[in-house]
Amino acid sequence: MSTKTKRSFEGVATVVDTDVHLTESQADLMPYLEGPFAELIENAGEKYGGFWGNWYPAAGYFSPMDTGRIEIDSAGDPHELRDWEVEVLGVDRAVLNPTQNLGLGYVHHDELSAALAHAYNEYLLDTYLDDVSEFYGSAVVSPQKPYAAAEEIDDRADESKIVSIMFPTSGLHPPAGHSMYDPIYDAIERSGLPVCMHNGVSGLMASFPLQWRGFSRFMEAHAFVNPAQHMVNVASIITHGVPERFPDLDFVIMEAGLGWIPYYIHRLDEEYSAARHDAPELTQPPSAYFEDQFYFTSQPIEGTGDPNYVRNVIDAFGGQEKLMFSSDYPHFDFDHSDALLDIVRGGFEDGTVENVFSRTADRVFGF
């Protein structure tokens, strides 16, 4: 049964989709796994055929995908994915991110996590980026192994189709401002690429174990975790002075909706006014770092039924220069490009429409 409609996106010169997901599986990645793990698995034979679910622990919720009502459940092959992005969403350039490997930060085995990051990056380049001109991608790194991550970044930085580094903040511990990650930030800053941060529902288990135990339904877990996880890591990054130590690093904060952004910028400024001694490395208020170094992707836009709400929120965090369209396709809560276009066009100048749909992303990702 067809899952496409016949309409096409019209209205702006160029559309960049800053968050599209591959749906990589065990079978996809294993051929790219290198080093001792590849040999170890080879010797294990068939009996460990189902190890993928052990390596990346899952929170175990009954998700909207599990009912079968949502028929879009995979990225498809490179040409199917391209057809959707170009024909249905009207996209000219897309940044591909992982699905399972967003959870690298809570893979228990540190060395394995680093090996999986390398395998994913090989798979990404080999299967999706090399053949499709519209596709670019984020290389993932293992937070557990900062020096291996830095080497991975150094190795990928010159690949023309790699336009960002995905720092897997989902379930990350300790939080992202900890100095153990400085080698990663240092390598990313050196590469000239932005650092992307993107969470997922299973990270709840690692970062918020009590809430995971208490939440028995997907809906409550998913509503909470994406912004909450960013709040943890952004507070940590700002308080511990990461943008001060790495002033040329751009942060791309993804997939948590919009309303929390102006709220949190203001809140951190208020906190800093009273507790500046807790952030002695900072030389300016938190909002100034957001102004200089932070960007946000749009999906999932909350409140599309109330366009004025969305426009006010965009304006409240300077989204005219900070917001970048993302679809999140093929995940269950993806946004069509038209949903954001209608809202932005209804309240901002043409230049803002161009910024949101391409200019800001072109600048941040440097395609």
Place this chain on the structure above:
Amino acid sequence: MPEPTGDHHYAADLDELEGTDRLLTEVNGLEVAVFRVEDDLYAVSNYCVHQGGPACEGRVSGILTVDDEGELIYDRNGEIVSCPWHGWEFDIRTGEHLANPRYRLPTFDVLVHDGEIYIEW
């Protein structure tokens, strides 16, 4: 049996619905699905009011709900269609989105005459 008038638009022959729960057709440029629920026919617009997905091409199902004692039950099987893009559930009879009736797929009255299905608007 009422006769079709100028407000009725031919959609399909009735026998096209045999052995299936719905048919998709285009009437005056509008994609419309005609569903059979029990013995009645319902015509629903195939354009999702959420983000434009093909709402009537998704799974026809029931819903998970609670009975009077608060026990989980599966109810209304065959009365609900879900958009295949985001899984939004719609009542085939009314077009209403179950989570928020503020969102509604347009529905049309159906007339069957002489083995032919007409929809009215």
